[in-house]
Amino acid sequence: MKTVQVQYYAVLREQxxxxxxxxxxxxxxxxxLYDELRARYGFSLxxxxxxxxxxxxxxxxxxxxxxxxxxxxxPPVAGx
Amino acid sequence: xxxxxPELLRIHVYEAELRDPRAGAYVSFEGWVRNHxxxxxxxxxxxxxxxxxxxxxxxxxxxxxxERFRLYNAACVHRTGALAIGDAAVWVGAVSAHRDxxxxxxxxxxxxxxxxxPIWKKEYYEDGYSGxxxxxxxxxxxxxx
Numbered sequence: 001m002k003t004v005q006v007q008y009y010a011v012l013r014e015q016x017x018x019x020x021x022x023x024x025x026x027x028x029x030x031x032x033l034y035d036e037l038r039a040r041y042g043f044s045l046x047x048x049x050x051x052x053x054x055x056x057x058x059x060x061x062x063x064x065x066x067x068x069x070x071x072x073x074x075p076p077v078a079g080x
Numbered sequence: 081x082x083x084x085x086p087e088l089l090r091i092h093v094y095e096a097e098l099r100d101p102r103a104g105a106y107v108s109f110e111g112w113v114r115n116h117x118x119x120x121x122x123x124x125x126x127x128x129x130x131x132x133x134x135x136x137x138x139x140x141x142x143x144x145x146x147e148r149f150r151l152y153n154a155a156c157v158h159r160t161g162a163l164a165i166g167d168a169a170v171w172v173g174a175v176s177a178h179r180d181x182x183x184x185x186x187x188x189x190x191x192x193x194x195x196x197x198p199i200w201k202k203e204y205y206e207d208g209y210s211g212x213x214x215x216x217x218x219x220x221x222x223x224x225x
Contacts, residue, residue, distance in 0.1 A: 010200035011212045056132040076214035079199035
């Protein structure tokens, strides 16, 4: 079991109803963590449409999840 | 330098910071808030940024532009928060000895910023609906509260 911080932005923030969570999880990858949270909160976006960052750097979905990580799931961006 | 601004862009200030006595060309791009999207009237919009990563990724794009083009300087500032029709949402400036590099760099920077920097745009439509751009199938039809 590890403890991680998750921050939510844009559509994920609205669907979560909060900007962040601290949670305990058994997920061993970023993909597994997203799927767990998607099941819990009903996120409409599939992981294939998102990018993911850990500790303020982009990461692969297959990257391991470590105790103390801060994770951000990144919906399709729309700057400019 | 890449920056985020929660307030109106002060483009004349950013321009002044790019000035260089070696420069013969300054090319800028401003993205403005338009009053329609896909034929649908838009009243206003909001930008939200994941600031830590947006600043890093924006900085990387500017570094890439400096490596690819013969620039003396380049910068980009993107708005966050609530914007009205006509407001500048983003400004890019590129400065070089001759115009080709500045044009090419300006185009490169805005194109990369739009697809890589974690900034999101929510549009509020005249018909009362709102939606996150590029997430149409997840939120476009959420009723504006």
